[in-house]
Amino acid sequence: MLGFLPPVVRGVIAFLLLVVNTLFWCSLVFVLALVKLVLPFAAVRKAIDPVLNGVATAWIACNSGWMRLTQRTQWDVQGVDDLAYRGWYLVNANHQSWVDIFVLQHTMNRRIPMLKFFLKQQLIYVPVIGLAWWALDFPFMARHSKADLRKNPALRGQDRETTRRACEKFALVPTSVMNFAEGTRFTAAKHQAQGSPYRHLLKPKSGALALALEAMGAKFQSLIDVTIVYPDGVPSFWDFLCGRTTRVVVRAREVAIPADFAQGDYVADSVFRGRFHRWLAGIWAAKDAEIDALMPPQAAPSDTAAAKT
Numbered sequence: 001m002l003g004f005l006p007p008v009v010r011g012v013i014a015f016l017l018l019v020v021n022t023l024f025w026c027s028l029v030f031v032l033a034l035v036k037l038v039l040p041f042a043a044v045r046k047a048i049d050p051v052l053n054g055v056a057t058a059w060i061a062c063n064s065g066w067m068r069l070t071q072r073t074q075w076d077v078q079g080v081d082d083l084a085y086r087g088w089y090l091v092n093a094n095h096q097s098w099v100d101i102f103v104l105q106h107t108m109n110r111r112i113p114m115l116k117f118f119l120k121q122q123l124i125y126v127p128v129i130g131l132a133w134w135a136l137d138f139p140f141m142a143r144h145s146k147a148d149l150r151k152n153p154a155l156r157g158q159d160r161e162t163t164r165r166a167c168e169k170f171a172l173v174p175t176s177v178m179n180f181a182e183g184t185r186f187t188a189a190k191h192q193a194q195g196s197p198y199r200h201l202l203k204p205k206s207g208a209l210a211l212a213l214e215a216m217g218a219k220f221q222s223l224i225d226v227t228i229v230y231p232d233g234v235p236s237f238w239d240f241l242c243g244r245t246t247r248v249v250v251r252a253r254e255v256a257i258p259a260d261f262a263q264g265d266y267v268a269d270s271v272f273r274g275r276f277h278r279w280l281a282g283i284w285a286a287k288d289a290e291i292d293a294l295m296p297p298q299a300a301p302s303d304t305a306a307a308k309t
Contacts, residue, residue: 003072003243010070011242017066018241025059026132033135042172049173052136053114060109067106071243075107079252083111087174088219090212090257091115093226094201094287095180098237099245100228104178107250112224113174116166118208139166141208163208167215176224177216179208181280198284200291206280210266210273218262223255227287229294249294255283 002010029052036048067073083089089112093104101117108115117133121140124130134140141163170177181204184190196203213220229249239245258279264272 001068002070005070007242007244011238014066014070014241014243017070018063021059021062021066022128022132025055025062026128028055029132029135036135045169046172049137049169053173053175056114056132056136057109060105063102064106064109067102070241071245073243073245074247075250076247077107077250077252080107080111080250083108083224083252083254085110085112087113087221088170088216089113089176089222089224090209090220091176091178091224091226092181092209092283093178094186094228094291095182095184096186096228096230096234097240099230099235099240100180102240103228103248103250104226107252108176108226112176115176115178116170117178118163118180137166137169139163163211164215167212171216171219177212177220179212181205181209181284198288200295201284201288204280204284206273206276207266209280210261210264210276213257213261214264214266216262218259220257220262223257223283225253225255225283225287227251227290227294229291231294231296251290251294 002013005013032048032052032055036045036052091104091108091112093100104115116136116138119133119138119140124134124140126133167177182202183205184202186200186202190202194203227250229251230245230247231249232246235245261276261279264276266273266276
C-alpha cells in the first residue's frame, strides 16, 4: 500500500511501527511474566504460558501487517501448508541475516506452535525485547571458544544444563524449538576461513540440536528443515525495513528424527555423536544443493553472503 513512497521513508515508517508494536505487546508480556515470577508453580506456568505465546503470536502477526503495508516483497514459500499447529517440532534453518528471524516468523506463524530460539547470552541486554525473550523462556546460551573449553571443560556442561532447563519448560506447552545450526551468519570470509565443504553454507554445529533431543526425548514429532534464499542478494535489516528486499524464497520440509536419537548421549558416546554428525551432514548437503537450484545461475557463494549482513 505504501510501496510508492521512497525507500528511506518506508524504512522510517516500518521501524516506528515495529517499535510501537513491540512496546504494546511486550507490556502485556511483562505483566504476565511478573505473575509467573511471583507464583512459580507448575499449574500457574501451565495456565500462563499459552497466553504468553498467544501474545507473542499476535506481535508476530502485527509485524506481518506492517511488512505488507510498507513492502512489495515477492514471497515464494513452499512446504508450510501441510504443517500441523499442534505438538512439538525441532526447526532448523540456514542463517544469513537478522532478516531470517522475521522471515521465519512471518512464514511459520500460526502454522506451527510458536518458535523459540536459542539466543546468544548477550542478547538479553537488547532493550525491551531482551526482557521479552527472557519472559517467554527463550534459552540464552553462552558462547565459549575452543581455547576456553580446553582450559575449563566444565563450561561444556553450562550450555547442556541451560538447554535441559529450557526444554523442561518447553515440554509443558506445544513449542517449536528453533536452531540455526551454523551458529552464526554466513559470510564469504567465514566460509573461506572454515574451509566449508558446502557452497552456500557454513559447517553445521550439531550440539544444540542433539542436546534439545536429549532433553525432550520423544516429544519432537519431526524436524522441520527450512531453507531461506534471497535471490537478489542478502539484505541488511535496514534494507528489509526500507522494502529493498525484492524476493524471498522459503522451502520447508519435514524430516523424520531417528527414534534412538532421543536416548543417545551426544557428549559421552562418540559412536552416537558420529551418527548424529552424519545425519545432519546429509541434511546440510541436501540444503546446499537446494540453495544452488534456487539461486540465479550467475550467483556465486559470495553473492549470497553480501557484506550488508
